[in-house]
Amino acid sequence: MSDKNQHIILKTKDLSIGYTSKKERIIVASNINIELHKGALVGLVGGNGIGKSTLLRTLTHVQDALSGEVFIAERNIKQFPALDLAKVMSLVLTEQMMSKNLSVFELVALGRQPYTNWVGNLSENDIACINTALIQTNITDLKHKRCFELSDGQFQKVMIARALAQDTDLIILDEPTSHLDMYHKAYILKLLQQLAKETGKTILFSSHEIDLAIQLCDTMIVMSKNQVVTDTPCNLISNGTFETLFPKDLIAFDEKTGSFRVKK
Template sequence: MSLKNKHIVLKTEDLSIGYASKKNTRVIGSNINIELLKGELVGLVGANGIGKSTLLRSLTKVQPKLSGKISINNKILEAYSNLELAKVLSLVLTEPLSSKNLTVFELVALGRQPYTNWIGNFSKTDIEIVNRALSQVNIEALKNKKCFELSDGQLQKVMIARALAQDTDLIILDEPTTHLDMYHKAYILKLLQKLAKETNKTILFSSHEIDLAIQLCDKMIVMGNNTVVSDEPCHLISKGTFDTLFPKDLIAFDEKTGSFRVKK
């Protein structure tokens, strides 16, 4: 399907991100132009400290942008009220949960808050959506467990289910594979790939798992020094984008395997 016929969920135009104070402005990234389409899995990668979290905070209205334009579903980000934004964008952070005494079902049900009335009464539809989210992430067996009883991998799946229950067009995850072993890193990213295809939601995640992202993502956003490039992984490989991601003294990118290797 051509780009013209596909719905653009998230778009930035000449976006600059960073930190502004009365005394000075620190630019982290500029001239950022990205388009994320409906149903795409998109990985945001780059070296430590390059500004991935700053970009995600700017895209989600947590932090003000310096300049440029951010649109979700053709509507300028600043035009959304907090409640309206919660119905089009769900955010999964790596910060520790303050509500680990909740059951899995109760935590996932928090995703329905933008739709419930002021006393938080759940309709039959709300409960059906929560149960569907549990099923989509394959954690129905955990629904009555307390969150403090879960492993890191199980808890990450619960957080993804909560985002699904929020029923937004766009899901953004900041480092969803942090603290997980290699198997569970691959499991979570493979799950995100499956969910993007099955639900037709746009899923954007930041990660250090560049090799996995290259294999699984429809599109990647690569942050480098003074550059932000967005394209399909195969095109990024052919352009040599990954060759410039890290200093060449220790690791190199192998175009044939699509992975990084340590230099001998």
């Protein structure tokens, strides 16, 4: 039992997410029980407005859970000082960064911030970590380019490299494939799969690319109106979970191809 627990990086217990205002509690989703294992690629899918972002914000402690608990490496997320959390969890967000004038190396180097001294000087170990991250994401040749010179696909790789350089067991990405063309959507997700396998990191991403996620993920979290289901893509297909994702008037899930089809 304890041996099995060591492989669980992220775990939620009866988690209920949403917002509280002075007047009321708005529950977005409840009864969420997730276990993410070491080295797994996990896709979080669900329609617009279903609460994917709220779930990610709660898992990353940007906002508090309404009830229930989030454990990271068997430690309650509330007990993490900000700096400790930065050493176990790194993020790739959709928000635009302010300065695209940094070079790729400088940007990836910012991932080492939790480990550097007061003025942010890089040690040899830091530089080694940065170079490894650049190699793992195949962007070593972009090292000296400035971020505004990059395409969207290249930039996303740089942001993933930055998260890798942060040297955490868990990487969480919020819609890493938006704005990308079909090829780069597949490329980025394939890269994530490879990274999870090779580095043993747990990688959780939210996405609207359900068919790609089905092909690449070890585990998927499917958020629909009434439930949050976590399972392997195969089981999710055979249980018919994907059919609960969207209203049935326009598109239908095709079990054979593992993708959605427009109704004729």
